[in-house]
Amino acid sequence: MRRYLARRLLGTVGVLLGVAAITFLIMRLLPGDVAQMLLSEWGASAEQVKTLRRQLGQDEPLHPQFARFLWRAAQGDLGRSIHTHRAVVQEIVSQFSSTLQLTLAGLIIGVGLGIVLGVLAAFRENTWVDGVSMGLALLGVCIPNYWLGLVMIYIFSLRLGWFPAIGVGGWERLVLPAMVLGIGVAAVIARLTRSSLLEILRQEYIVTARAKGLPQRIVLLRHALRNALIPVVAIVGLNFGNLLSGAVVIETVFSRQGLGRLTITAILGKDFTLVQGTVLFSALVYAVTNLLVDLTYAVIDPRITYG
């Protein structure tokens, strides 16, 4: 277990280095000249462009730039925003709690709703219950989340007045965005729960449990569902990535502050250090979540051992 943990930690660090390198390269290679792009809107002189380039440290070749970026990032310094001159880490920290709240609430709704739909569909296989649940799951995959957000705002805020439409603060401002975010996850989880449960229900130990006269409820919940949920736990980590990136869109729809909004504002404002920082941070959260999920896996499924 300790060796496995060490290998996984090392792997995660490797992936993050790679993500940092890719983000860095995309930012530096593709646009041509950041300084020129930033200043062209004000019609700056060639001299001013040169000065800004020096300030951004871009008059050097790429590899010392990258080495310096990594060295500082390892010490928790992701540079300063080009526009606000605040430390990127500080910007991220100030926005993260709002996004974390949203993604966790979305995760809870998504997993809960998904499992309920999947269980209903599997226990009533090939009936209308199955059809409706899987139809809903399919719709959940196809609905654009920003549009669903607007529909929810229209119905529940503008027409019924149940929830405030926009902003952060209090659970009543969390309900709608978390629902929208959760529905996409619920769709994936519902499908997986159903297929996993159907497979388990054909196992011999289920037959055994039934044969020895256990009530249906016990067989389904204790023997089938508990085992069926193991693969579901595995994709929760992957789905956390979808939640993080979904937050980018949802935060825009509901005018919430957060990491996603910060990323979009940075992209629209061509604030490259800020984009680099937020993306790297999202990848970090994603990687760490997946690591934690894999470790949890070992705890809940005794069949898995790590060498």
Place this chain on the structure above:
Amino acid sequence: MALQPAASRFDERERTLVAEPARRQGWRVSLLARLARRRAAAAGLALLVVLLASAVFAPRVSPHDPVGIAPQDARVPPGPAYWFGTDQFGRDVFSRVLYGGRTSLGVGLIAVAIGAIPGTLLGLVAGYRGGRSEAVIMHVMDLLLAFPGILLALVIVAALGPGLAKAMIAVGIASIPRFTRVVHATVLSAKQNLYVEAARAIGAGETVVMFRHILPNVFAPLVVLSTLGVGLAILNAAALSFLGLGAQPPTPEWGAMVAETRDYLRAAWWASTFPGLAIMLAVLAVNLVGDGLRDVLDPRLRLR
């Protein structure tokens, strides 16, 4: 949904022919026939045909100019004059949705091509060559997959700058790893076949073996993945446009239309509702067809 009855008639006719003649017609016909025999896939196919036709014939079908502004007709609710109503500039939402289909569906198709072609080649090389090229290619793909969700596309757009073509390229590039991984896995098992060894034994070159003997094995998963990929590409490209990073106004594009009209939600719900509905129907159609193709072509892919 005018085409639905026609499609179900097609369905009936094919059902009476059943297996015998279908085999002789070659896989192309039989694939379509087998697909049409599944009710969900047939519905998806019909929906897709309607959407594609309305996009292709938008200039002939549209009752109004999609970018023509008519301030006196702003925010007219849906009715006989304007089927889907008008937006805050008095532009006909129905015409804009039709023209938007040209952009959104076209972007979805091209983005998949941008992802599928390099993705397939990389997966083919990685799987067949093995060794160092495999290690390098697959590690880079793992890195690209470490960007959660739409974030990789966002980074690329951030670097390229906003714009429809750039958003399309970004969505396409971001989908490369999905294709590479599946093709790689398929090639790994396909190259175990005896005929591959036979081809090599009679002195066929590497390129010939890769493209003539191994590539055809990739066909089934690739068709399924590409079809489902079109849906994802439409969703992602429209999301980028919604965020202001894709199509720019006044270009009619579904995601951009939702964004442009969302401030007038209370006064004109229809202006953002119909383009969003169009995105959903397009993605739904593509997914139904993709699921059907998967069941017909390769049932083993089902649990993925």
